[in-house]
Amino acid sequence: MSRIVYDRVNRTFQRGGESFEALNDVSFEVAEKEFVAIVGPSGCGKTTLLRMAAGLEFPTSGSVRVANRDVTEPGPDRAVVFQQFALFPWKSVDENIGFGLKCRGVKESERARIVARFVQLMGLTGYEKAYPHQLSGGMQQRVAIARSYALDPGVLLMDEPFGALDAQTRVVMQEELIRLSRLNPRTVLFITHSVEEAVYLADRVVVMTPRPGRIEEIIDVGSIRRAEGWEKLERIEEVMDQESFVHLRTKIWKLLRAYQEGVKEAMAH
Amino acid sequence: MAAVIASRRARHGPSRREFVVLFVTGLLAFFAAWQALSMIGIVPRSFLPGPIDVLQTIVRLSYEKYSGDTLWRHLLASIGRFGMGFLLAAAVGIPLGLLMGWYRWLDDVVSPFFESLRFVAPIAWVPFAGLWFGTGIGGPILVIFSGAFPPCLINAYRGAKYVDRRLVEAAQTLGASGPRMVTDVLLPASLPSIVAGLRVGAGLGWQSLVGAELIVVASGVGYLMVQAQLNLNTPTVMAGMIAIGLVGVAIDLALRALENRINQNWGRES
Numbered sequence: 363m364s365r366i367v368y369d370r371v372n373r374t375f376q377r378g379g380e381s382f383e384a385l386n387d388v389s390f391e392v393a394e395k396e397f398v399a400i401v402g403p404s405g406c407g408k409t410t411l412l413r414m415a416a417g418l419e420f421p422t423s424g425s426v427r428v429a430n431r432d433v434t435e436p437g438p439d440r441a442v443v444f445q446q447f448a449l450f451p452w453k454s455v456d457e458n459i460g461f462g463l464k465c466r467g468v469k470e471s472e473r474a475r476i477v478a479r480f481v482q483l484m485g486l487t488g489y490e491k492a493y494p495h496q497l498s499g500g501m502q503q504r505v506a507i508a509r510s511y512a513l514d515p516g517v518l519l520m521d522e523p524f525g526a527l528d529a530q531t532r533v534v535m536q537e538e539l540i541r542l543s544r545l546n547p548r549t550v551l552f553i554t555h556s557v558e559e560a561v562y563l564a565d566r567v568v569v570m571t572p573r574p575g576r577i578e579e580i581i582d583v584g585s586i587r588r589a590e591g592w593e594k595l596e597r598i599e600e601v602m603d604q605e606s607f608v609h610l611r612t613k614i615w616k617l618l619r620a621y622q623e624g625v626k627e628a629m630a631h
Numbered sequence: 632m633a634a635v636i637a638s639r640r641a642r643h644g645p646s647r648r649e650f651v652v653l654f655v656t657g658l659l660a661f662f663a664a665w666q667a668l669s670m671i672g673i674v675p676r677s678f679l680p681g682p683i684d685v686l687q688t689i690v691r692l693s694y695e696k697y698s699g700d701t702l703w704r705h706l707l708a709s710i711g712r713f714g715m716g717f718l719l720a721a722a723v724g725i726p727l728g729l730l731m732g733w734y735r736w737l738d739d740v741v742s743p744f745f746e747s748l749r750f751v752a753p754i755a756w757v758p759f760a761g762l763w764f765g766t767g768i769g770g771p772i773l774v775i776f777s778g779a780f781p782p783c784l785i786n787a788y789r790g791a792k793y794v795d796r797r798l799v800e801a802a803q804t805l806g807a808s809g810p811r812m813v814t815d816v817l818l819p820a821s822l823p824s825i826v827a828g829l830r831v832g833a834g835l836g837w838q839s840l841v842g843a844e845l846i847v848v849a850s851g852v853g854y855l856m857v858q859a860q861l862n863l864n865t866p867t868v869m870a871g872m873i874a875i876g877l878v879g880v881a882i883d884l885a886l887r888a889l890e891n892r893i894n895q896n897w898g899r900e901s
Contacts, residue, residue: 513806
């Protein structure tokens with residue numbers, strides 16, 4: 363069971379003698395093999411939440427549990443895909459994808475077999491010996507995703523993985539991620555500030571508001587996706603044309619907007 | 632139009648062919664002026680020996696012994712000494728720098744000494760180098776070491792200190808533990824900086840050589856030059872200077888090639 367559970371998570375930062383609240387009483391869970399996206403404006407603490415599941419940051423109070431264990435350190439059971447790819451510039455595509463397996467002590471031959479499978483799956487054939495700087499942004503992120511999937515992790519944590527890509531590449535990557543997650547369903551926590559991306563990819567969308575970050579609402583997309591048969595549509599633009607998609611997107615937009623209007627009003631007074 | 636061309640030049644710099652032409656022209660002009668100056672006779676020959684004189688001296692010194700040996704044997708002795716001092720500086724400076732970058736407490740212990748000592752010019756170590764290590768092999772090595780050591784240490788330290796946090800985190804989430812983290816992430820991440828330090832260190836070490844060889848009795852280009860100076864044999868002094876310069880350039884080119892190669896593989900602009 364690779365469930366992620368956030369239980370009354372609070373996080374305060376100290377800055378210049380002042381403390382400010384980044385997360386306020388956040389509770390939700392990502393069920394086994396569920397795809398949950400968090401949307402919210404910058405500063406709402408969504409990345410902090412993801413880093414807590416990764417074991418790179420810790421709550422001030424409350425708990426974060428993955429697979430029924432408190433998260434105390436980073437580990438290969440919770441792979442992270444970073445916005446800035448974070449590929450090792452001195453390692454070739456092959457070596458980047460195989461690095462986690464090498465750390466785990468997987469035999470060379472076995473490693474080569476797994477790496478080859480993901481090279482093929484992510485459309486990286488012919489680039490095995492290339493270095494990251496020789497690849498486009500989209501290709502680099504494919505390598506980073508392959509590197510995470512190669513470990514066969516129970517949990518995948520993706521921190522705005524397509525945020526640094528141009529619009530066209532982004533769409534292609536979104537379609538590929540859907541394909542990949544149907545092939546290998548995983549427990550996924552996905553951070554984005556694109557509402558469309560969240561609705562297109564996720565089973566549930568957590569909408570957050572900033573300062574302090576808290577959950578505004580959790581929206582069930584999965585049941586609508588299944589009812590409306592989005593899976594049968596090949597292309598992202600076809601899904602985005604569906605009335606049900608537009609409806610959900612608008613609903614989330616309104617939630618985020620309502621918060622911003624609130625801020626504007628508060629500032630006017 | 633001319634302005635357009637000029638600004639284009641300024642942006643792109645001279646092409647490779649233009650560079651060769653300019654380089655050769657500059658060199659020829661320099662030697663011509665030098666030769667003319669010494670031939671006209673405004674300055675006495677011993678004050679400024681001409682290039683032809685110096686060249687003849689270099690040729691003669693390559694088969695005729697001066698101060699006990701030929702120029703090449705003196706040069707070889709110097710290079711050997713430099714190699715030992717430089718390797719010692721790298722062998723101590725790089726690990727110490729890396730450890731200081733990784734462990735704050737070590738940084739706090741070593742930095743005060745290091746920061747004040749590194750401003751002492753290598754030549755200033757000569758009296759104590761001779762006193763402590765004698766005029767044999769130890770003394771000159773200490774002087775070369777004191778020139779090459781600070782850049783080796785500082786650059787390794789910076790390399791270790793400013794490793795991209797994100798890469799370390801990525802490695803942690805992929806399951807990299809202690810030794811693997813060092814060999815596969817921390818060291819390669821610091822390598823461009825380490826090699827830059829080696830290059831600067833080699834330059835300073837080689838520069839310290841003449842100073843080092845002032846306290847050597849029997850061999851080395853520095854020794855040759857000191858002996859020649861005592862005999863007012865200025866062409867030989869200048870031959871020594873040229874030999875030192877050329878070897879310095881060769882050392883720098885070799886390390887620069889290594890640096891470029893690493894930067895290329897690391898995807899950095901060099």
